[in-house]
Amino acid sequence: MSTSTETKIYEQVVHYFSDANLNWDSFMVGKLEQNDGWIELKVLVTFNKLKEALVAYAAEKGDEGENNESKLISILSEIIEKESALVPEDKMRLEMLKPIEEGSELGIKVKRSTKYVKTDEWFDKTLHLSFTNREAAKAASVNDEIKNTMMEYGKVTLIRPRKYFNKKAKSRSERFVPKGKFLVEFETVSDCEKAVESTSNSGKGIKINGSSVQVEKLCDYLAKKVQQGDFISEDLRKPGEKYKSFKETVDKKRNNRDSNKKQKKDEQKDSSEKSKESENSIDVDESSNNDNKRSLEDDISSFEQHVQGCLLGFKTDKPIEKFATIKKAFNEFERVQFVEINSDNVGGIIRFKEPVAVKVCDSVITANPETKAIDIEGISTQVFELSEEQVKEFSHRYSNDSKKKDRNGNSGNRFNGKSFGNNKRQRKF
Secondary structure, X not given: OHHHHHHHHHHHHHHHHOHHHHOOOHXXXXXXXXXXXXXXXXXXXXXXXXXXXXXXXXXXXXXXXXXXXXXXXXXXXXXXXXXXXXXXXXXXXXXXXXXXXXXXXXXXXXXXXXXXXXXXXXXXXXXEEEEOOHHHHOOOOHHHHHHHHHOOOOOEEEEEEEEEEOOOOOOHHHOEEEEEEEEEEEOOHHHXXXXXXXXXXXXXXXXXXXXXXXXXXXXXXXXXXXXXXXOOOHHHOOOOOOOOOHHHHHHHHHHHHHHHHHHHHXXXXXXXXXXXXXHHOOOOXXXXXXXXXXXXXXXXXXXXXXXXXXXXXEEEOOOOOOHHHHHHHHHOOOOEXXXXXXXXOOEEEEEEOOOOXXXXXXXXXXXXXXXXXXXXXXXXXXXXXXXXXXXXXXXXXXXXXXXXXXXXXXXXXXXXXXXXXXXXXXXXX
């Protein structure tokens, strides 16, 4: 047991000096630059994870004063000296420098055997993990669970939880809130690709802490975010590439939204004027009625092509009242445009902004092959692809409703994904 504990302690120190960690640890990099690569052990023993391991190891050996700084440094130096001697010469290992004076443990320093040089290799070796259940991603043991799961495909060198800044935080501990997403870096590109193929393409799926987890290569996830026009945070950015600032991203989305509003307003105005002309017309012949019928059929056909691959059916084992509940859960897979719930509240249709319905359906089914469902706030939710007939019925409803909206001079935003809460849509399909 002692040998295993010593090895774990040594590996933890090696991790602090590893390329994967130094790429993101500005504190350690600063210390390396200040002292020609050397860091005193008295600095390392203040790191929580290492300190806890050393204290537990000292207690296990029955040493008195196990929480004493000098004692912990002495124990750590012995472990580093012993374990580093076992590392092959072609591998990165730790080297120590001890003061000449006896009993000067506080002055012991350590550095890596090879100089750290920052590279961009991490990007192609990194996966993006998205938890369906964010609460499962908040567990204290989640990093260990992720590592144990992903080590099946290769050596994991770094796990970074993704967080967002909470401007309304009342305390420092609440300032950065977990997103339920993680970046997992492997030692090699091939191990990273193997993990994606095994978890996403083979039907095996992945579950961690009871939650379904979507696995993607970081480059693929980033490309999707760029295509959607989203802001790209620092932890996702590919080295050497330029990305829009947060302000530029917000301004562009606002301009697009304003442009769409103006276009809709102009279309409503044109529709209103045509409607008035139609009301003032005395002669409405049969050919005009046939033209309207053909126009409606054209609209249905056009919309049917437009939503091809964007619609996904769902069914729940309990009634579900809120659109936001479904939308939030499936936004974890792809961007949802709107949700339509049946009149019995136990099923409906999800429309995505992109033709990704089959991909989302496969992700859910491969992650849960037995139930073909995901858990949404305690409600089992099955997903399925719509039949051609169901797509046609949906398109017919949409076109008819749009025509009614136009005739009544309404804004026509029934299908823009903004109707939530009590203003709920209920349709059978």
